[in-house]
Amino acid sequence: MASLSERAAPELTECDREPIHVPGAIQPHGLLLIADPETLRVLAGAGALEEVFGTDWLGAPLQQLLAQDVAARLDNPIAGPGGTIRGTPLIVDDRAYDVAIHRGADQVIVELEPTGTEPLLAGDILSWMDVIAAGFERASNLQMLCARAATAFRALTGFDRVMVYRFLDDEAGRVVGEDRDPALGTFMHHHFPAADIPRQARALYVRNRARVIPDVGYSPAPIRPAQYSGTDLSDVSVRSVSPIHVDYLRNMDVGASASISIVKDGVLWGLIACHHRTAKLMPIDIRMAATTLSGGLARQIRAKEEAESYRERLALRAAEDSLVPALKPPLTRAVSDRHDDLQRMLDADGVALVHPNGVDCYGRCPSKSEVEAIAEWLGERNTTEAYVTHMLPSQYPPAQDYADKASGLLAVSVPEENATILWFRAEQVEEIEWAGNPHKGVGHDPQATLTPRASFESWRETVRGRSRRWTLEQVEATHRLRRAFRDARDSRERQRLFQELERAVADKDNALAQKDVLMKEVDHRVQNSLQLVSAFLSLQARDAGPGQVADQLIEARSRLSAVALVHRRLYRDDQIETVDLARYLDELVQDLRGSLGQEWASQMTIDLTPLLIPTDRAISVGLVASELVINATKYAYEGGTGPIDISLEQYRNRFRLIVADHGVGVTGDRVGFGSRMMQAVIGRLNGTLDHADNSPGLRAILTAPIEDDTD
Numbered sequence: 267m268a269s270l271s272e273r274a275a276p277e278l279t280e281c282d283r284e285p286i287h288v289p290g291a292i293q294p295h296g297l298l299l300i301a302d303p304e305t306l307r308v309l310a311g312a313g314a315l316e317e318v319f320g321t322d323w324l325g326a327p328l329q330q331l332l333a334q335d336v337a338a339r340l341d342n343p344i345a346g347p348g349g350t351i352r353g354t355p356l357i358v359d360d361r362a363y364d365v366a367i368h369r370g371a372d373q374v375i376v377e378l379e380p381t382g383t384e385p386l387l388a389g390d391i392l393s394w395m396d397v398i399a400a401g402f403e404r405a406s407n408l409q410m411l412c413a414r415a416a417t418a419f420r421a422l423t424g425f426d427r428v429m430v431y432r433f434l435d436d437e438a439g440r441v442v443g444e445d446r447d448p449a450l451g452t453f454m455h456h457h458f459p460a461a462d463i464p465r466q467a468r469a470l471y472v473r474n475r476a477r478v479i480p481d482v483g484y485s486p487a488p489i490r491p492a493q494y495s496g497t498d499l500s501d502v503s504v505r506s507v508s509p510i511h512v513d514y515l516r517n518m519d520v521g522a523s524a525s526i527s528i529v530k531d532g533v534l535w536g537l538i539a540c541h542h543r544t545a546k547l548m549p550i551d552i553r554m555a556a557t558t559l560s561g562g563l564a565r566q567i568r569a570k571e572e573a574e575s576y577r578e579r580l581a582l583r584a585a586e587d588s589l590v591p592a593l594k595p596p597l598t599r600a601v602s603d604r605h606d607d608l609q610r611m612l613d614a615d616g617v618a619l620v621h622p623n624g625v626d627c628y629g630r631c632p633s634k635s636e637v638e639a640i641a642e643w644l645g646e647r648n649t650t651e652a653y654v655t656h657m658l659p660s661q662y663p664p665a666q667d668y669a670d671k672a673s674g675l676l677a678v679s680v681p682e683e684n685a686t687i688l689w690f691r692a693e694q695v696e697e698i699e700w701a702g703n704p705h706k707g708v709g710h711d712p713q714a715t716l717t718p719r720a721s722f723e724s725w726r727e728t729v730r731g732r733s734r735r736w737t738l739e740q741v742e743a744t745h746r747l748r749r750a751f752r753d754a755r756d757s758r759e760r761q762r763l764f765q766e767l768e769r770a771v772a773d774k775d776n777a778l779a780q781k782d783v784l785m786k787e788v789d790h791r792v793q794n795s796l797q798l799v800s801a802f803l804s805l806q807a808r809d810a811g812p813g814q815v816a817d818q819l820i821e822a823r824s825r826l827s828a829v830a831l832v833h834r835r836l837y838r839d840d841q842i843e844t845v846d847l848a849r850y851l852d853e854l855v856q857d858l859r860g861s862l863g864q865e866w867a868s869q870m871t872i873d874l875t876p877l878l879i880p881t882d883r884a885i886s887v888g889l890v891a892s893e894l895v896i897n898a899t900k901y902a903y904e905g906g907t908g909p910i911d912i913s914l915e916q917y918r919n920r921f922r923l924i925v926a927d928h929g930v931g932v933t934g935d936r937v938g939f940g941s942r943m944m945q946a947v948i949g950r951l952n953g954t955l956d957h958a959d960n961s962p963g964l965r966a967i968l969t970a971p972i973e974d975d976t977d
Contacts, residue, residue: 286466289506290495291486293479295547296504297363297378298487300494301328306336306374310494313487313504318358318378324490328376332356332365336376340369350501355381364550368501375497377504382549391555394422398559402566411570412443415538415563420445422556423524423548425540429453430528432536435918439463439536450543462514463537470500472534475527475560476553479507481545482515482522503553515541522546526556530564533917575739582743585611590750597683597751598626605629608747612676612740614689621685631690632668639664641686644677651843652741653677656691659731666731669693674733678744682752689744691733738972742878745843800826804861823861845884847921848874848914854888855912858895865907866899874914877921879972886947887923887968890955893944894925894966902929902963920971928963 292298297313306328315323319331328336334354353365356378363378398418405411412430420428427450430443437460444454463471471477486506489495499505515523522545526538538560540548548556589607601608601619605628608617616629620641625634632640643662644653656674659666665673674691800823807819851874859867879887891912898910911926948955953970 286470286508288496288498289486289508290492290497291488291506292377292499292502292504293481293484293506294487295380295480295484298489298499298502298504299323299328299331299376299378300489300497301374301376303369303372303374309373310489310491310497312489318361318363328374332376334365336367336374339367340374366503366550370498373497375499375502377502379504379550380547382547382551391551395555395559395562399562402563405566405570408567408570408574409442411563411566413445414443416443416445418559419526419538419540419556422559423540423552425522425524425542425546426450427453427541429539429541430536431458431539433534442536468534471525471527471537472529472532473500474503475529475557476503476548477525478503478548478553479512479515479523480547482512482520483545503550519543524548524553524556526553526560528560528564528567530568531915531917532922535564535567578737578739582611582739586743586746586750590747595751595755597621597680597685597755598623600751601626601628601687608687609689612689612736612743613691613734614676615692616671616690618688618690619685620688621683629690630671630692632665632672636664636668636672637688640672640675640677640688644679644686650679650681652744654736654741656733656735657731658733669731673731674736676736676741676744678748680748680751682755687744687748691736693731694733738878742844843881844878845881846876847879847884847887848876850884850888851891851912851914851923854891855895858892862899866910869907870895870910870912872912874912875916877914877916877972879921880974883951883970883972883974886951887970889947890944890951890968891923891925893941894923894968897966898925898927898929898964902927904930916972919973920969923968924965926960926963926965928960931959931962931964932957 292312294313297315297318298311299308299315300310301308308324308326308328308331311323319326323331332353333356336353339351339353351367351369353367353376356363356365362381364381366377366379368375368377398414401414401418402411405414412432416428416430427446428444429441431439432442433439434457439458439460439462441453441456441458444452446452489497518541520541520543522542524540526540527534528536528538538556585607589604589611598619598621601617605617609615609629614629616627616631618625618627618631618637620638625637625641627634627637631637640662647653654676655661658673658675659669670693672690673693675688676691677686677688679686803819803823803826807816807823810816810819852872855870855872859870895910895912899907902908902910909928911924913924913926915922915924944955948968948970951968951970952974953968956967956969958965958967
């Protein structure tokens with residue numbers, strides 16, 4: 267069965283082509299003025315401008331129309347997202363309008379919206395939000411937090427229905443919290459396909475945290491003159507929305523809607539979706555309160571998710587502390603004696619051991635012959651890494667015959683025993699309740715006219731061949747168990763040899779000691795060699811004097827330091843498959859500080875989230891990090907020094923490495939060896955490198971999977 271994301275792909279492609287940021291019109295409840303950034307005279311506009319400003323608005327100066335010093339406000343260094351500046355409210359014929367000024371390189375855009383009839387008092391809203399924040403903190407888990415959030419946002423906005431909508435790994439969405447008028451049906455736990463919110467809309471949700479449609483039945487007010495219809499309205503709240511989205515809302519019997527973004531660590535985690543059966547205005551003061559509340563909600567979501575991950579780590583460690591001392595060799599007896607604990611530790615339905623003398627199965631497992639066939643298939647992969655999947659039938663077709671027993675598999679080999687341990691998870695038949703059939707009417711013609719879904723009646727889909735997902739912490743725990751089995755076997759072997767012949771034990775101990783000394787000597791010599799090359803590069807850079815050659819030698823030394831650091835970590839840690847990326851990057855930055863000099867060392871700050879990453883990927887990330895820091899020192903401050911911020915964040919199964927400066931931004935073409943090398947490394951990571959305005963300066967953002975997802 268194809269995945270949900272694969273089935274939604276044609277509709278996603280159609281939606282993604284729509285230029286929703288340049289609609290050429292606005293919603294008629296607001297007004298729009300487009301002015302020249304130099305003269306501040308109006309070039310174009312939209313809405314009922316004649317009713318507010320008279321017939322001579324075109325070509326008039328903004329200062330005159332808005333009755334305030336617009337130039338002085340544009341010089342204000344403090345602005346909101348997208349360079350938005352709040353102006354003084356405009357009052358015309360007893361009607362008050364909130365004023366928002368957006369400054370850009372080519373145009374100044376001013377939008378006006380009618381104020382609410384009963385503006386919120388700052389003291390009242392702050393007191394109310396303090397109570398709500400306290401309620402968020404007391405929520406014991408994410409489910410309760412989302413339920414409280416839905417209630418709070420409905421109380422704030424007054425809409426008939428408020429839903430907390432969370433994006434899933436396949437970019438589909440699920441309603442995880444809801445508060446509604448009892449007369450309405452529920453969408454709680456319903457899924458919505460990824461095509462309902464296309465990619466470019468998700469990007470705008472991160473940029474604009476509040477989006478309101480006061481009247482779904484509105485007629486768009488076009489930009490006049492028409493030559494300015496291509497103006498980018500990404501930051502404009504009264505921007506007209508896609509006709510497809512309007513039809514979508516009408517099909518849901520919605521008269522007004524609002525969406526408040528939940529942005530966690532710079533990534534769109536979900537939405538607060540508000541629906542009303544009739545037209546309803548959400549004034550700017552309500553929107554600002556809602557966006558502030560969503561920021562607090564995002565922080566609580568992060569805290570709850572981190573707490574859950576921490577509790578899982580503690581539980582696994584506690585289980586290991588109880589289990590490991592009881593693992594008595596041989597391996598077959600250890601698994602036989604403690605199979606219940608092995609299952610319980612990894613929340614598995616069955617565990618099996620394939621060894622030279624046969625197959626032992628405990629709990630819910632396939633037949634012994636089927637387990638042996640799985641082990642042979644795993645052996646053909648010729649890897650010592652753990653194999654993990656929650657969709658075994660899609661990876662190994664014969665497993666379709668026993669998916670009810672083994673849709674999930676976590677397996678590790680124990681080479682010392684010529685054995686393989688396999689944990690199984692049974693199929694978790696999932697009945698997904700969709701808000702309407704997500705597949706009905708989805709065509710495969712790329713030129714077909716895009717239309718929204720017409721029905722949102724509950725539609726159920728059964729997904730088979732999948733189990734509960736294994737976590738990264740559980741996979742790491744299996745590595746530690748394998749090491750424990752190996753240590754137990756080594757201990758038994760030493761004891762047997764001692765009983766048989768004391769001299770043989772002594773000889774073996776001496777051999778092991780010599781091997782350890784040899785390995786340390788090899789490590790020592792490699793490190794000495796790397797240090798010698800590094801020192802030689804430093805001397806060469808110093809002899810070359812300031813210039814391009816010295817810069818290239820310093821860059822080469824930094825790249826060498828990144829590789830040398832991982833080499834040291836490999837000989838320091840027992841577990842070489844993965845490293846703590848935060849710890850590695852911290853040590854790498856310390857090395858960079860030493861090579862770049864004290865004037866740069868004092869300017870670097872780091873904020874790194876601990877996460878485990880495969881060692882080979884850590885090397886690549888270290889090379890990219892070194893290159894980004896070096897680029898910042900070379901280009902950001904035009905020969906001077908300044909702050910450089912290095913941060914590491916995790917979002918689901920991906921990480922983001924951010925190197926930010928406060929300098930001059932992007933200058934010139936960076937197409938040297940370092941840039942070409944970095945692009946090649948990023949390609950191996952299957953990642954992307956984006957650059958964003960740091961106001962001032964530049965943010966270089968590397969985004970990539972924590973694990974290689976090409977397998």
